[in-house]
Amino acid sequence: MLNLADKVGQGGVRLRAQADRVEDFGRVLGPPLLRYCAIMAGVVVRITRNIPASTTWGTAHYGIRLIHMAQIPAKAALDLLDFYTEAGVDALLGEEPVDCFATGEAPPPAPRPAQTALLPLDLERKGRAAPQVAPLAPDEAAMAARQAAKSAKTLDELRTILDRFDGCGLKATATQLVFADGNPQARAMFVGEAPGRDEDIEGLPFVGRSGKLLDRMLAAIGLDRTKVYIANIVPWRPPGNRTPTPQESQICLPFILRQIELADPDILVCLGGPSAQTLLGIKDGITKTRGRWFSFHNGAREIRAMPTFHPAFLLRSPLQKRFAWRDFLAIKKALAG
Numbered sequence: 005m006l007n008l009a010d011k012v013g014q015g016g017v018r019l020r021a022q023a024d025r026v027e028d029f030g031r032v033l034g035p036p037l038l039r040y041c042a043i044m045a046g047v048v049v050r051i052t053r054n055i056p057a058s059t060t061w062g063t064a065h066y067g068i069r070l071i072h073m074a075q076i077p078a079k080a081a082l083d084l085l086d087f088y089t090e091a092g093v094d095a096l097l098g099e100e101p102v103d104c105f106a107t108g109e110a111p112p113p114a115p116r117p118a119q120t121a122l123l124p125l126d127l128e129r130k131g132r133a134a135p136q137v138a139p140l141a142p143d144e145a146a147m148a149a150r151q152a153a154k155s156a157k158t159l160d161e162l163r164t165i166l167d168r169f170d171g172c173g174l175k176a177t178a179t180q181l182v183f184a185d186g187n188p189q190a191r192a193m194f195v196g197e198a199p200g201r202d203e204d205i206e207g208l209p210f211v212g213r214s215g216k217l218l219d220r221m222l223a224a225i226g227l228d229r230t231k232v233y234i235a236n237i238v239p240w241r242p243p244g245n246r247t248p249t250p251q252e253s254q255i256c257l258p259f260i261l262r263q264i265e266l267a268d269p270d271i272l273v274c275l276g277g278p279s280a281q282t283l284l285g286i287k288d289g290i291t292k293t294r295g296r297w298f299s300f301h302n303g304a305r306e307i308r309a310m311p312t313f314h315p316a317f318l319l320r321s322p323l324q325k326r327f328a329w330r331d332f333l334a335i336k337k338a339l340a341g
Contacts, residue, residue: 183235193273195237275312
């Protein structure tokens, strides 16, 4: 009898299975998770598609072929699981096991539960219950986001509204909301694109490798997180750290605009091209726009805004740090003026 119970990386995912043979794990957990099972049981497998039904373990849709039995060092197996977690494979999609080999067709998807419509906080205080509605279309979700963001009177209310907002699909795959960090009364506000894996775990923006680099860049001009305010356009981590889609960014845009309005900084720093293009409406890439001052209307007044390289980009392209340093010196000068 083979047993499997292991934690996948730091994502908190736990796989459990028990079977007489390794191939039986495929019937217990299905093809997408068989690789995990085989690795932890010391087996190397290859997952392939379009294997004829006559082939061992084969169906018309997918097949799994055993290569060989071999013991794999525990560290190598865990490193591979960490790789899958970094790639976004960090969640199980069902509570009950499905026999994927019972028929030649994939099982029908489970019906999606009805989502709770978002009401402004003042309506909830009056005791009105939120109605049950179907998932919103992107245009309807964007409109609901504008109305919900407008109803927020403080940053705390805005965070509560975002916690209850179900119009963005990223909320379903993220661990938690990543709202902001730092001092809301600071004169400088830094806005990135979306949280990563570390941010999703801790619930704070810029806490991974790129966040540590940002902290060092701030320290170089005499700032720290008590003197700046940090947020993202999209407050939920996209699966696998992929780039948010334009629809996802547009749905979340009203919230970050309201967040900027309520924080009311003197200087807005857009970290990375997507942040600059979304907030400033510019079409050029970050290489052309970094270091330049733009005008940004925060809903109450005109403030200065500057795009600069995202710290994650600087980690991949260290030679570009010299240009980011010039940008931060310009920010320092503007704050001193």
